[in-house]
Each structure stands twice: as C-alpha cells, then as structure tokens.
Amino acid sequence: MANLMPKRRLENIGLGITGFCVALVALVVITLIFMVAQQGLTTFFVDGLNPIDFFFGQNWIPEQERYGALPMIVGSFAVTLLSTLFALPIAIGSAIFVVEVAPSFGRRVFQPFIELLVGIPSVVYGVLGLYVVNTFVKAIFGDAAPTGAGILSGSIVLAIMILPTITTLSMDALRAVPNQYREGSYALGCTRWQTVWHVVLKSALPSLMTAVILGMTRAFGETLAVQMVIGGVERSMPMGLLDPASTLTAALTAGLSNAVSGSVYYHALWSLGLILLVMSLVFIMIIHLIGRKGAKANG
Template sequence: MSPHASTEMAPDLRKQRRWGETAIHALLFLFATLSILTTAGIVIVLFSQALRFFARPEVNLWAFLTDSAWQPQIDRFGIMVLVIATLITSVIAMIVAIPLGMMIAIYLSEYASPRTRNTLKPILEVLAGIPTVVYGYFALTFMTPLLQGLIGKDVVEIFNVAAAGIVIGILILPLVTSMAEDALSAVPDLLREAAYGLGATRLETALKVVTPAALSGLAAAFIVAVSRAIGETMIVAIAAGAGPRNFDSWSDAFHNLAIFNPFKAAETMTGHIVRISGGDISYESIDYDSLFAIGLTLFLITFALNLISRRVVKRFREVY
C-alpha cells in the first residue's frame, strides 16, 4: 500500500471563517480609532481657535511671548506671566511630591511587609479620590495660615502660590507614590537577590539596583505627575490669586526676583482660564479667543515635557 493511500478520512485542515473573531476585531479597532480621533479633534479645535486669536489686529505673536503683563483690557497679552505662575506652583508641587513620593514608594516596595503594603497602598489611593475643591479650601484655610504662622503675615499674602503649590504636591502625592511603587515592584527579584548575595544592604539594593532598573517607570510617574500639576485648576483658582502678577517691564519683574516670589498672589494659566470662562464671556470677544491661546500653550508645554522625558529615559534607563 502506498503511504498516500490511507483508508482513514483526511482531517479537515481548510481555513475556517470565524465571523465572531472578525466582528470583535473590527469593533475593538473602531474604539481604538475613536480615542485617537477624539484627541485629534481636541487638538484641531485648540489650534483653529487659537489661530483666530493670533489673527486679530490687537495681537502679535512676539508680544504674546515677551510682554510682561496679561491685561486684556488694554490689549496686553503676555503669556509669560501666566506661564511663570504655573511653573512656580508646579515646581513647588514637585518639590513636595517627588522626594516624599519616592521615599514612600521605596518603603512600600523594598521595606514594608506584604501586609503593611496591602494596608497602606489602598489608604494612600483613597487620598486621590478627594475632590480637588476640598484641596483648594484646604490650601486657603489651612496651608496659608500655617505659612503665615511660620514665615510671617507681612510676607505671606492671603492668596499665594506657595500654599497652592504645596497642596497640589499633596494632591499628586498618591499618584506619584502609586506609580513609582508599581515601577519598583516590577523590577525582578532576581536582581535584588543578586545584590543581597554580594553583601548589599537594603538601602544599597533599593537605591543602586532597584531604582536605576525602574527608571523608565519612575520617569513616567514623574511626567504624569508634572502634567497633572500643570493642569491642576481648582486649587490655584481658589488659593493662588485672582489676577495675573503683571509688571510694567521685565526689569521690574526681575527686580528682587519679584516675579518668582512664592508668597504673593499670582494667576496661573489654568486659574485664568477658569476665572474668565466662568463669567458672562461672549463668543466673539478677544477674551474668549485668548482662552484657546492659553490652552494651546498649556498643551504644547505638557507635550514638550513628554517628548523630552522620553528622550531622557531612553538615554539613562537600564534595560533588564
């Protein structure tokens, strides 16, 4: 009998049509596309509306980038005073959140027993559920008096960027901690054992092996946190001040570094947007158009941060 002539029936190996698979594939693809289209839509609206602002005769791009005051009433649109206010609150927030968040994350991931970790982490994450308006009043009615008590009422104004920045730091702390802890925990135990096996202490293992290996995840945590701090609105709207910190000229602004004084009031980009758009603003007004210019600036800043951090992480991360 030849090897090909089998009495058994050949099994059916033909390609089968699976309509369910195809339909699910298409559906999921549709949803994925939808999220991209939504983002694209937002960016398009931002750009086109911002373009209307820059097309106005009262506005020019150079003055927008270099003027030392944001006073729409007299056609001064210097975005830098708002940007600098945002920068100060964000930097203060990061100074609070990153060291503290890293320390808590290293404790939870490298020192705490599983039981402690499983109790502490959910509690920390509850903090993230508190509405930001509560944090805003916490800044105004607790942090500001505290700062006034510590530093002096004559130095610290009722509305000031320091209190807002510190409280934003507290707001993003759970985010930083949780993401950083995830990044540290994801480092394989093999590497920890290698370090301990060479006579490393817990601290040496945590700082010199686990942290460098987790760098890309940690950087992602910091970027998300910075973006959140820059975009935070309610706290600055309530506690930081209700008007841009304007100066006649940049030499005034840098005199005694007045523009960077954290204990005085200032309005951030987000704070300004929420104050202007909250009132009876009309669609055709220059104020309305200016909001999109500020929004676009915000978007570009966070976008640039993302790009830069990706580069930095690529350069320094340790691939295991």
C-alpha cells in the first residue's frame, strides 16, 4: 500500500503538468483570437468604416482614407489557387512514382531531396523568384509584363514552396492504403495503373484532400517570398495574371511599420489580419470535416 502512494502522487503530478500545458495552449489560442478580433472589429464598430466598402472596395489608399481590401483578398486567393493548381499534379505524380513504382528510390533519394526543399528559407525562394522567375516571365510575355512581377510569378514561387508539403503528405496518404487492396485488385486482373487509379487514389482521397488544404494554408499565409515577386501594388484591383498585385499578408507586414497605433489605418490593417485568421480557421474546419468523412468511409 505504501508503494502505491508515491506512484499515485507521481501520476497526479504528471496529470497536473500535462493539464497545465493543455490549458496554456488553449489560453494562448483564445487570447490570440480575442486580440485580433478586438482590434480588427474596431475598424467597423468604433472607427465607423463601412464593412461593405472595406470588403468590396477596389482601392487601398490610406492617404485618402480609402480602405478597400478587395485587391488584397483577390490577390491572396489568386496566388493560393493558382499555385495549388501548379503544384498538385507534380506532387501527386511524384507521390505515385515513389510509393507505387520505385519505393526504394523514394526512401533513399527522393525523400531527403524533398526534406531539403522544406528547409530552404522563404527569403531564398523570394530572391530566386525575383531574379529568375520574374526575368523568365518578362522574357516570355514582353511588354505585357514589363517587370515580370505579378500574380503569375508569385504563384510559380508559391507552387515550388508548397510542393514539398503536398508531396510528403500525399506519399504518407498512399503508403497508408492497406496492401490487401492492391493485392485484391491485382488478383482480379487489373494492371498497376488501374490499381493506382481506381483503388489506391480513391482509398487515399480524404488524406490527399487534407494534403491539398494544408498546402493551400501554407500558400495563403506566406509573406516574404510573395512580397518580393508579386509587385506589392495594393492600391487597385489586378486585372490579369501578369498585373502586379499584393496579398493580405504582404500588405499587413508592409503597413504595420508605418501605421500610427490607434489610427483608422492601424485598425484596418488589423482587419486584414482578422481575415487571415478567419480563413485559417476555415481551412482547419475543412480538414476536420474531411477527416471525419474519411473515418466514416473507412469504418
């Protein structure tokens, strides 16, 4: 009985420490959401800015007290969706090759290469995009892209940045498919490609969709690399993929250093941060919904 008391005490201490860690994380998240929401909503409830003018206004000119966030919202969604379209086929194709065709090559060569891409800082991608991608776009499109900076250049750089994330998660999703599914397909006379297309990919679809959403989340929140190649034009709406533009993150980081605390401009920038926070929460909810549907399908 005496030996049980120290064990129970240690167990209670362990439960207390882990519970404190969970409570601390929850407190940090709640505090962050409350702070961003309080500052962001001040724009509408205290400063009196019309939400319709803010979300649908096409000009962001703080000098004239015009705070239309639509150009940045469009720029953020444009580079996110376009970069995902660029990266997705390459990521899925690479994952299929290293898991279904050449697994030894994937473990020995491809996996370390992908991990190397993950470790490259964002500023390096930005510099390469500034001097390589922008120059490439300018050489191809000529006068239509006089500087090369624009949504297309930002999407190409972002596609390279999110490629390791989508590829790695897609590889894990394909590896998680039970081998019995493949063996059953081969036993029915299906070829390797038929097995991959009709069995493996369909079984791994919820996890693959999660990989895509996580890649989009990374693209939506990227700041430095995109800011260096997209042009940083936030005053007007971009009319095409070659037009210079700006994103929510780029406008937020560039503007906070010049904004006076407590001003309308300062609160408008916090409203941009609130949009980013809400979109991140939406992405997380989508991931959870996909995970639940995948669990029900597997069950």
